[in-house]
Amino acid sequence: xxxxxxxxxxxxxxxxxxxxxxxxxxxxxxxxxxxxxxxxxxxxxxxxxxxxxxxxxxxxxxxxxxxxxxxxxxxxxxxxxxxxxxxxxxxxxxxxxxxxxxxxxxxxxxxxxxxxxxxxxxxxxxxxxxxxxxxxxxxxxxxxxxxxxxxxxxxxxxxxxxxxxxxxxxxxxxxxxxxxxxxxxxxxxxxxxxxxxxxxxxxxxxxxxxxxxxxxxxxxxxxxxxxxxxxxxxxxxxxxxxxxxxxxxxxxxxxxxxxxxxxxxxxxxxxxxxxxxxxxxxxxxxxxxxxxxxxxxxxxxxxxxxxxxxxxxxxxxxxxxxxxxxxxxxxxxxxxxxxxxxxxxxxxxxxxxxxxxxxxxxxxxxxxxxxxxxxxxxxxxxxxxxxxxxxxxxxxxxxxxxxxxxxxxxxxxxxxxxxxxxxxxxxxxxxxxxxxxxxxxxxxxxxxxxxxxxxxxxxxxxxxxxxxxxxxxxxxxxxxxxxxxxxxxxxxxxxxxxxxxxxxxxxxx
Numbered sequence: 001x002x003x004x005x006x007x008x009x010x011x012x013x014x015x016x017x018x019x020x021x022x023x024x025x026x027x028x029x030x031x032x033x034x035x036x037x038x039x040x041x042x043x044x045x046x047x048x049x050x051x052x053x054x055x056x057x058x059x060x061x062x063x064x065x066x067x068x069x070x071x072x073x074x075x076x077x078x079x080x081x082x083x084x085x086x087x088x089x090x091x092x093x094x095x096x097x098x099x100x101x102x103x104x105x106x107x108x109x110x111x112x113x114x115x116x117x118x119x120x121x122x123x124x125x126x127x128x129x130x131x132x133x134x135x136x137x138x139x140x141x142x143x144x145x146x147x148x149x150x151x152x153x154x155x156x157x158x159x160x161x162x163x164x165x166x167x168x169x170x171x172x173x174x175x176x177x178x179x180x181x182x183x184x185x186x187x188x189x190x191x192x193x194x195x196x197x198x199x200x201x202x203x204x205x206x207x208x209x210x211x212x213x214x215x216x217x218x219x220x221x222x223x224x225x226x227x228x229x230x231x232x233x234x235x236x237x238x239x240x241x242x243x244x245x246x247x248x249x250x251x252x253x254x255x256x257x258x259x260x261x262x263x264x265x266x267x268x269x270x271x272x273x274x275x276x277x278x279x280x281x282x283x284x285x286x287x288x289x290x291x292x293x294x295x296x297x298x299x300x301x302x303x304x305x306x307x308x309x310x311x312x313x314x315x316x317x318x319x320x321x322x323x324x325x326x327x328x329x330x331x332x333x334x335x336x337x338x339x340x341x342x343x344x345x346x347x348x349x350x351x352x353x354x355x356x357x358x359x360x361x362x363x364x365x366x367x368x369x370x371x372x373x374x375x376x377x378x379x380x381x382x383x384x385x386x387x388x389x390x391x392x393x394x395x396x397x398x399x400x401x402x403x404x405x406x407x408x409x410x411x412x413x414x415x416x417x418x419x420x421x422x423x424x425x426x427x428x429x430x431x432x433x434x435x436x437x438x439x440x441x442x443x444x445x446x447x448x449x450x451x452x453x454x455x456x457x458x459x460x461x462x463x464x465x466x467x468x469x470x471x472x473x474x475x476x477x478x479x480x481x482x483x484x485x486x487x488x489x490x491x492x493x494x495x496x497x498x499x500x501x502x503x504x505x506x507x508x509x
Contacts, residue, residue, distance in 0.1 A: 030119075069132060070104075071111035079161045091164045103140070103149055106165075110152030113439040114204070116360050124361040125258075127440045128509045134197065143179055144194060146172050147201035154208045155439055159478035166209075173205055184224070192228065196249055197509050199225040203502035207443075210480035212487070215495070222498035225505060235500040236279040242508065243272050249508035258507065259365050269313050271369060277310050278372045285379055297387065304383040311376040314369055315401075325362055327355035327412065331425040343461050346432030347472040348424060350465055353411040356421055361507065363412055364444045370405040371448045377402040378457045402457055409448065410462075413469060416441035417477075432472070442473035442482060447500055450485040 009020030010027045020027050079088055111132050118124035135145045150172040157165030180198055183190045203221035210216035223233050229246070231237040243257040257272030281303070288299050331354045333345075345351065357363035377398045384395060418424040419435040427434060436442075452458055453466040467486045474483025481499060484491065 069111070069117070070108050071115065071132065072105075072108040073112050074105070074109035074156055074160075076105075076156065076160060076162075078159070088161070091162050106149050106152040106156070107135070107140070107145065109156060110148045113155065114148075114151065114443075116438065116440050118361065119359060124359050125507050126359070126361055127444065128506050131197065131509050134194070134509075138194075143176060144198060144201070147176055147198055147205075150176060151201055151205045151208060154205055155478035157478075158208065158480060159436075159476060169205070169209070173202070176202060180224075193249060196225055196228050196505070199228065200502055200505045200509060203498075204443075204506070207481040207499055207502065208479055210484055212484070215484055216481060218481075218502055219495060219498035222501040225501065233494075233501060234497050235504045236276060238501055238504055239272055239275060243276075249505065258504065259368070269317060271314075271317055271365065274310065274314050274317060275368070275372065278314075278376070281306055281310060281379075282375070289382075300383055300387055304380065304387065307376050307379050307383070311373055311380065311401075314373050314376070318366075318369060325358050327357055327363075327366065327408070329353045329411075330356045330421060333425075345465065347469050348414040348417060348433040349431075350410045350413070352407055354414050354421060354425060355408070355411040356415050357412070360416065360438075360441055360444055363415055364507075367409050367412060367445070367448045370409050371451055373405050374402055374452060374455060374457075377405070378455055381457065399457070406452065406458065406462060409452070410465075413445070416445040417469070417473070433476075436476045439477045439479065442477040442479050443503055443506075446470055446473050446479065446482045446485060447496065447503065450491075450496065453485075454489055 009018075009022060010030065012030050013020035013027060018029060021029055079091055081088055114128055115131050116127040117129045117132070118126035121129070131144075131148070135142065135148060138144050150169050153165045153169035153172065157163065157167075157169060176198070180195070180202065183195060199221045203218040203225070206216035206218035206221065210218075219233075226233040226237070229238070229241055231241050231246075239258050257270065259271045259275070284303055285307075288296065288303055333349055333351050333354060357366070381395050381398050381402075414421050414424050414433065417437055418433045419437045423435065424433055449466040449470055453463045453470070455463075458466075470482045470486035473479050474481070474486060
């Protein structure tokens with residue numbers, strides 16, 4: 001038993017003036033109310049530290065200096081025309097702001113928007129969760145810190161309409177690109193993990209800066225990352241590398257895969273293995289459903305059986321999760337649309353439930369499993385129609401399951417995109433999300449929304465809603481690639497796949 005000294009509540013509960021249950025490393029009151037538990041006060045050297053159990057073997061434990069997170073939300077307002085004018089004010093940095101202060105501010109804002117440090121590292125990976133500590137270790141003038149600044153400048157420049165910040169981002173990006181190319185010429189002298197993280201950050205930069213005339217070259221960074229890891233340039237190859245322990249990126253859940261989490265009741269199969277099976281079925285379906293093979297009844301039957309079995313296995317995995325890590329309904333959207341008004345709900349205002357989660361990592365796993373099931377159910381229905389094994393009205397169970405998965409994804413949207421779900425629910429129902437959340441939420445949601453917006457079984461109003469959400473992520477969260485997804489439904493598969501490689505790799509940092 002570990003002695004923690006006198007009983008004291010966590011910083012979050014003390015600030016809220018609530019009685020803390022003092023559970024370590026994160027109090028249950030914070031977890032149950034979907035808040036970040038900011039740890040407990042310790043008086044060693046007078047520093048505030050976050051006390052956590054380090055479950056690694058003693059030989060792997062490290063004793064670093066106390067680390068104080070510097071993430072802060074950006075307070076710089078968007079550049080808008082003055083009262084009674086259509087002209088935007090000049091976009092220049094005030095002379096009294098030193099360069100060092102500006103760099104520190106953009107780094108703080110980047111950590112706040114892009115880095116999600118897990119509440120409990122033994123359960124969740126977070127998103128770029130270990131990056132701030134890496135930068136803290138390497139220093140503010142390191143290449144990694146500059147890469148973070150480049151992404152931060154670009155994202156805030158886009159969503160705040162400030163070309164000056166975008167220009168700063170471009171200058172840093174080209175400097176870093178030259179350095180990365182030089183480093184890769186001497187692969188035996190580089191730090192593999194830091195170089196891989198650099199490739200992830202430069203890929204994120206390209207995704208943020210993407211627009212119609214310059215869709216971004218993130219595929220080159222995804223390819224470089226794949227070459228470093230010696231894998232194919234697709235997310236499932238990255239998943240295989242993690243499952244086999246071949247990834248040099250930080251693996252806080254040692255001995256587990258990318259999405260395997262220790263929250264099930266021991267029933268159901270490993271979600272990583274199920275996703276690998278899903279990729280195999282997707283590849284097979286692309287080949288079999290081509291015109292030349294539609295007459296091959298035996299192969300169609302086999303594919304139908306495999307898709308049905310996998311859909312059942314993923315459904316069992318969903319059911320097997322511990323209630324603690326399942327979504328919790330926190331409110332409902334009851335917007336009343338009259339028959340004379342076109343059904344066109346604002347972002348976040350699709351009628352139905354609003355759910356919250358343990359954290360964004362868990363919410364992402366749930367939506368990936370739901371998206372996979374949507375594609376499997378769509379495939380099952382199409383194969384059954386081709387084979388004519390059942391009359392059309394017998395597809396009702398599959399159609400109902402598909403709608404349930406889509407409804408669950410829509411119910412998660414405010415959690416990904418809003419700063420405060422409860423405040424959003426209190427807002428006027430006729431408006432969408434007025435206070436955007438962290439950019440990481442938009443990055444983790446946009447690929448699922450884009451994939452579903454192209455699915456034939458999704459009815460048009462829902463596809464249009466997904467596209468509006470994507471356009472909102474692009475404009476309000478500063479992710480240019482989401483804007484491209486909203487406008488173009490015929491983006492190349494390789495372009496989308498490379499983006500998913502970058503996002504999935506960021507979960508491992």
